[in-house]
Amino acid sequence: MTLGVLALALVAPLSPVQEASPFVGTGGHGHTFPGATAPFGMVQLSPDTPMKESWDGCSGYHYSQNNILGFSHTHLSGTGVGGLGDIMVMPYRGKASEGADVSSTFSHDQESAQPGYYSVYLQTPKAKVELTATPRVGFHHYTFTGVGQDANYLVLDLNHGVQNQTIDTFLKVEDSTTLSGWRKSRGWGGERVVYFVMKLSQPMGSLIVPGEKKSVDGGFGGKVRAFIPVPKDVLTKVGISPTGIEGARKNLVKEAPGWDFGKVKAGTQKVWNDVLGATTIEAKDPKVRRTFYSNLYLSYQAPNLFSDVDGAYAGHDKKVHTGAKYQHYSTFSLWDTYRSLHPLLTLLQPDRVDDMMQSLVSQTEQGRAVAPVWPLWDNETYTMIGVHSVSVLAEAYLKGYRGFDYEKAYEQMKKAMLSNYRGLDSYNKLGWTASGRGQEATSKSIEYGYNDWCMAKWAEAMGKKDDADFFYKRSANYRNHWDGSTKLFRGRKADGSWRRPFDTLGLVGDEYTESDSYQYLFAAQHDIDSMIELNGGPEGLVKRLDGLLTMTSEIHTGIPDITGRIGQYAHGNEPCHHVLYLYNYASAPAKGAKVLRHIMSTMYDDTPEGQIGNVDCGQMSAWYVWSAMGVYP
Structure with a gap:
């Protein structure tokens, strides 16, 4: 026994990089990727599988697959819409031809990943693959282990993408070890271009580009897939x-x-250890520790760095902007992330917050949208509802962040909230967002009310009393959707009458955003006193919350996002994420804590299926991190 205790004492504690698993969320509906990336990096160097065109393949990879198409440099983490997948590289042995199938089978037993590192053995070309990354560079190591006469190639596929269409590509051989080019595609949000420079550690053989490809500026144009002859170890x-x-x-x-792969890997993993290790936990259970650090890791995937090392970035006006004195970011899943992720970043990543906020200011100034809604690369996707750039900018200001142009930001957001954007016209004129098929009107009114309240708090802090009074008053507009007979928020027409028929478990997409009337019952997060009043006081609120958790889980929609249901509480999507904490306001915290613990232990774990729904650029994982701390923002 003494020797056993001594042996345990000599075992070094695991580092966060050893405890966090990039595979968490790559199965089920998590929509994450397992590849190599730096915190908030521009590069996400990760495998793509044949399932990439399906809903569960939004990240390019799904754990259920046993075939890899290649390794591309850009991916989304946990989104419900796919995109990116640019500049794919794949080892290949065989004949170079236009129709060659360069994909390969693999086994998860020969696949591993840690933050900043990914490895797999590809069975078809008999090649070991190792990947690491810096914020803007993907670093590959390929070792061909097969014997025979077949030539070894790296296939550079510029036509490949994840759920987008290639418009055109360009590839140029600069010298025996250097290639450069670009890929232009059209997908979620519009057109975008990714430029690249590729360096090889050893001179390549004669490049083969099968098919009729046009010659452009000394290179190849069209939809290029090139075969690069390489040695066994490259x-x-x-x-x-x-x-x-x-x-x-x-x-x-x-x-x-x-060319020191190990040094680059070690450098990126040190960054990950520093970032993750800044948050320590007392839990001893290895599974709990792995689950926590995996969720913290997933919380540091987005927003993504979008400026070069010299500060240049592509703006929403499709122009290159130079001389910026901040790091520009994109990939803001704001409808999701204003709830938990951005509050978490203000606490745990303070050095990045000002730059992220200034990025939103620049996007507003340069783009066509009234305010950022869901920016991706240099495009606005206009995905989801509300004006939640208001929410995160106001929060940053109220928490003391002053390293962004907050005066300009305030005027931009005020203008946005007084515009006619997406139902704000009737919200301004009538006091509610009038029902109309496909407009998600009820949800919009509630969320515009929250945005108004954020504007009011911001105005108050900046000494703009008239603005504060206006927005505080208008933040109560959501109450015009309250139906006292059903005690639910429901759709209202422009003439003031209720929309009929009223399917309390339906109208998803018509009146409610990815939810039904019960999942939006407590959505007025800014006005908890009124929610308590509308639901019959503290005791009534407890009964309504209890009822939400015990009623039918049936929903009248085929939308796959509404997962993790306990009664009508749906943890797999965002509108319910704050609901269990409302028990605290009715002096019944133990009731909420019991369900919270249940969710944390049954809907999160350290496996590929360890996320009950889309991670949504870190929102689902940030909820876990906050709940592990015992608070909610």
């Missing part, structure tokens, strides 16, 4: 940029100047 580095080939080159030279 390293390659790919720098990417939204601004141009020279931007990609600068990123590559600055962030990965040498």
